[in-house]
Amino acid sequence: MRDDKILLAHGSGGVKMRDLIEEVFLGQFDDEILLRLEDAATLPIESGRIAMSTDTYTVSPLFFPGGDIGRLAICGTVNDVATSGATPLYMSVGFVLEEGLPVDDLKRIIVSMAESAHEAGVRIVTGDTKVVDRGHGDGVYVNTAGVGELADGVELSGSACRPGDRVLVSGTLGDHGIAVVSKREGLSFETDIVTDAAPLNALIAAVLGSAPGVRCFRDPTRGGLASTLNELASASGVAIEVDETAVPVNEQVRGACEMLGYDVFQVANEGKMVAVVPAEQADAALAAMRGAPYGERAAIIGDVTDPAPGKVYVRTEFGARRIMDMLVGEQLPRIC
Amino acid sequence: MRDDKILLAHGSGGVKMRDLIEEVFLGQFDDEILLRLEDAATLPIESGRIAMSTDTYTVSPLFFPGGDIGRLAICGTVNDVATSGATPLYMSVGFVLEEGLPVDDLKRIIVSMAESAHEAGVRIVTGDTKVVDRGHGDGVYVNTAGVGELADGVELSGSACRPGDRVLVSGTLGDHGIAVVSKREGLSFETDIVTDAAPLNALIAAVLGSAPGVRCFRDPTRGGLASTLNELASASGVAIEVDETAVPVNEQVRGACEMLGYDVFQVANEGKMVAVVPAEQADAALAAMRGAPYGERAAIIGDVTDPAPGKVYVRTEFGARRIMDMLVGEQLPRIC
Numbered sequence: 001m002r003d004d005k006i007l008l009a010h011g012s013g014g015v016k017m018r019d020l021i022e023e024v025f026l027g028q029f030d031d032e033i034l035l036r037l038e039d040a041a042t043l044p045i046e047s048g049r050i051a052m053s054t055d056t057y058t059v060s061p062l063f064f065p066g067g068d069i070g071r072l073a074i075c076g077t078v079n080d081v082a083t084s085g086a087t088p089l090y091m092s093v094g095f096v097l098e099e100g101l102p103v104d105d106l107k108r109i110i111v112s113m114a115e116s117a118h119e120a121g122v123r124i125v126t127g128d129t130k131v132v133d134r135g136h137g138d139g140v141y142v143n144t145a146g147v148g149e150l151a152d153g154v155e156l157s158g159s160a161c162r163p164g165d166r167v168l169v170s171g172t173l174g175d176h177g178i179a180v181v182s183k184r185e186g187l188s189f190e191t192d193i194v195t196d197a198a199p200l201n202a203l204i205a206a207v208l209g210s211a212p213g214v215r216c217f218r219d220p221t222r223g224g225l226a227s228t229l230n231e232l233a234s235a236s237g238v239a240i241e242v243d244e245t246a247v248p249v250n251e252q253v254r255g256a257c258e259m260l261g262y263d264v265f266q267v268a269n270e271g272k273m274v275a276v277v278p279a280e281q282a283d284a285a286l287a288a289m290r291g292a293p294y295g296e297r298a299a300i301i302g303d304v305t306d307p308a309p310g311k312v313y314v315r316t317e318f319g320a321r322r323i324m325d326m327l328v329g330e331q332l333p334r335i336c
Numbered sequence: 337m338r339d340d341k342i343l344l345a346h347g348s349g350g351v352k353m354r355d356l357i358e359e360v361f362l363g364q365f366d367d368e369i370l371l372r373l374e375d376a377a378t379l380p381i382e383s384g385r386i387a388m389s390t391d392t393y394t395v396s397p398l399f400f401p402g403g404d405i406g407r408l409a410i411c412g413t414v415n416d417v418a419t420s421g422a423t424p425l426y427m428s429v430g431f432v433l434e435e436g437l438p439v440d441d442l443k444r445i446i447v448s449m450a451e452s453a454h455e456a457g458v459r460i461v462t463g464d465t466k467v468v469d470r471g472h473g474d475g476v477y478v479n480t481a482g483v484g485e486l487a488d489g490v491e492l493s494g495s496a497c498r499p500g501d502r503v504l505v506s507g508t509l510g511d512h513g514i515a516v517v518s519k520r521e522g523l524s525f526e527t528d529i530v531t532d533a534a535p536l537n538a539l540i541a542a543v544l545g546s547a548p549g550v551r552c553f554r555d556p557t558r559g560g561l562a563s564t565l566n567e568l569a570s571a572s573g574v575a576i577e578v579d580e581t582a583v584p585v586n587e588q589v590r591g592a593c594e595m596l597g598y599d600v601f602q603v604a605n606e607g608k609m610v611a612v613v614p615a616e617q618a619d620a621a622l623a624a625m626r627g628a629p630y631g632e633r634a635a636i637i638g639d640v641t642d643p644a645p646g647k648v649y650v651r652t653e654f655g656a657r658r659i660m661d662m663l664v665g666e667q668l669p670r671i672c
Contacts, residue, residue: 007666013559013604014663037571038494039554040389040420042486045381053376054428054481058466084376092390094479096432130394130477132670138472143430143464145390145481150378158374218375223349235373268349327350330343334468 006101011131020129024107028114029093033125041125043090047149051086053077054145060334062105062139065179066194069142070112072270072336075197076221077144078120079273082201083217085156085208086148088120093127093144098137109140120199122146138334154208160215161236165304166282170203170273170289171196171297173225174253177267177332182256191252196294198271203292207275211285215276221336223327224266228274229302229312230326237309242302242324244316265314266327268335276304342437347467356465360443364450365429369461377461379426383485387422389413390481396670398441398475401515402530405478406448408606408672411533412557413480414456415609418537419553421492421544422484424456429463429480434473445476456535458482474670490544496551497572501640502618506539506609506625507532507633509561510589513603513668517596527588532630534607539628543611547621551612557672559663560602564610565638565648566662573645578638578660580652601650602663604671612640 001023009016026035033041057073074091081088093113097106117124175196182191204217220228225247233240242265249264257264271294277285282300289298312324337359345352362371369377393409410427417424429449433442453460511532518527540553556564561583569576578601585600593600607630613621618636625634648660 008669009666012663012666012669013557013563014665016665036493038420039416040387040422042420043386043388045384045386048381050379050381050386050483051376052379052426052428052483053462054430054479055464056430056432056466056479058432058468080375084374084378086376090388092388092481094390094392096392096394096477126389128391130392132394132474136472136474138468141432141477143390143392143479145428147386147388147483157372221349227349327348329350329352330345330348333344333348
């Protein structure tokens with residue numbers, strides 16, 4: 001492509017848009033279905049049910065330790081689709097580019113998306129690009145929507161948690177939020193923490209295989225573990241009690257949270273999965289997580305109980321019990 | 337909702353986001369699948385094939401004669417899915433809201449989306465909301481992705497056009513582009529022209545029923561008829577010749593194009609469909625279009641021919657023949 005920066009004309013539907021698509025996108029997104037360049041992708045589906053999810057990514061900055069908006073946009077939607085128990089198969093990608101964006105930045109993001117999609121085993125089958133005037137965006141916003149195939153009999157739901165169930169998390173909390181915020185302007189601290197952004201469909205499939213009674217999966221992204229557990233407690237009409245000492249947290253994340261005044265339970269993750277599992281299958285689910293990609297530090301962190309429906313509690317290191325509140329107000333804007 | 341403007345906290349994953357979803361979105365988007373509030377929607381599909389498409393909408397201004405970004409976001413993606421011959425069924429919606437957006441504006445847009453989805457017979461089944469800082473957006477950007485079900489044997493493609501085929505358009509060209517631009521700051525002209533934004537899935541189904549040999553449908557949005565026909569000519573390795581006098585154009589649109597120096601063939605439409613049909617089914621296709629919603633002014637406008645593969649020609653009123661070029665550079669930024 002002759003231009004080294006994005007122009008409004010790259011979103012115009014004309015010659016420059018065709019060049020951008022052919023010379024930048026299709027080199028990396030080279031799925032035969034996408035390459036047909038029809039207005040809609042036509043896709044085979046074997047089962048009689050699909051799962052569908054979408055997320056828009058507006059993270060700032062676009063590049064951060066261990067990842068970028070592209071990896072986030074693939075992994076986040078793969079994980080949302082996978083929470084239903086479906087096998088993610090197909091993705092759409094919609095870009096909002098800001099006039100003046102260096103084309104090299106866009107290429108880096110696209111390479112990252114293609115690699116992440118390859119890793120997750122999903123196909124990018126359709127897409128769209130818009131360009132907005134300089135100053136009316138932040139380089140790139142990306143929307144992805146994902147479709148997966150649901151096997152017969154898989155019926156997971158956030159409303160299915162029952163007293164006695166156990167709560168698992170697939171690894172350390174807070175890495176993504178702290179990795180992104182460490183690159184924000186005006187914050188002067190350094191850590192080795194990198195984003196945890198990762199596709200968890202293989203991990204979910206492993207848990208489903210070993211613990212077929214699993215009630216539900218949820219990925220604790222914006223709002224962190226606290227939002228996820230509060231949503232589950234509310235949807236199922238149960239209480240959830242978490243053992244603070246059982247929750248895996250990297251030391252540097254713990255330190256950064258203390259310094260910044262964050263509650264690690266409210267910090268965003270992009271490569272972690274919460275599972276609620278009947279007690280008798282909890283050990284099998286834990287073993288499956290630990291044996292799966294990105295699950296080495298999985299742990300059983302709590303229990304579903306019956307009094308106080310809708311409430312989430314933390315048992316602290318010192319034996320006290322406090323409420324795990326949902327985030328009120330804003331903590332880390334533009335984290336995903 | 338207590339807030340009358342969007343705050344960053346409405347995108348945080350916490351309490352305010354939950355309130356926005358429950359009190360603003362779910363009142364209008366009340367599909368039982370969406371109301372389950374799972375991370376992914378699970379959806380029945382009867383056939384073994386689906387069609388999928390996506391578009392992000394960044395139109396400026398958000399409200400314009402005859403429509404708004406919400407109607408556009410539903411109709412545009414419904415039409416893209418329908419071009420494959422599929423029945424559009426399910427949609428995801430992803431919002432990027434700008435801090436400070438009046439909640440009443442958001443509500444108007446959501447009402448418009450719900451009404452358009454109802455008209456098109458599609459279900460909004462999953463969604464996402466992000467909030468970006470004041471000044472980093474334009475009130476609202478909306479992404480929609482759509483999934484439809486494809487009947488057995490339907491195999492439409494932009495590469496299927498053959499010499500002898502006839503080219504149809506479902507109505508007047510240029511209305512959307514001129515309606516939007518007439519509301520732009522700094523342009524002092526008034527017309528009665530309103531956007532043509534409309535769901536065309538019923539029209540497509542009617543044509544498929546009457547002219548089952550149809551080669552393909554395309555909606556001439558950004559880049560207008562010129563981009564659409566150039567893409568088809570190129571994909572099929574054929575030439576296309578359009579009879580200028582046969583193309584329906586509203587008088588006020590023609591006048592505005594002359595005044596502004598636009599080529600009406602390059603102006604965006606949001607409720608028009610191009611169909612390429614074998615000659616012997618062209619009259620049946622035309623009758624089906626004219627009898628369908630939004631097809632009263634449908635016309636046969638040209639022919640597929642064989643010399644000069646990839647080229648599109650216009651036969652003018654005076655018998656001359658010129659090339660119908662794709663838009664070069666930018667004409668109407670942010671038109672959809």
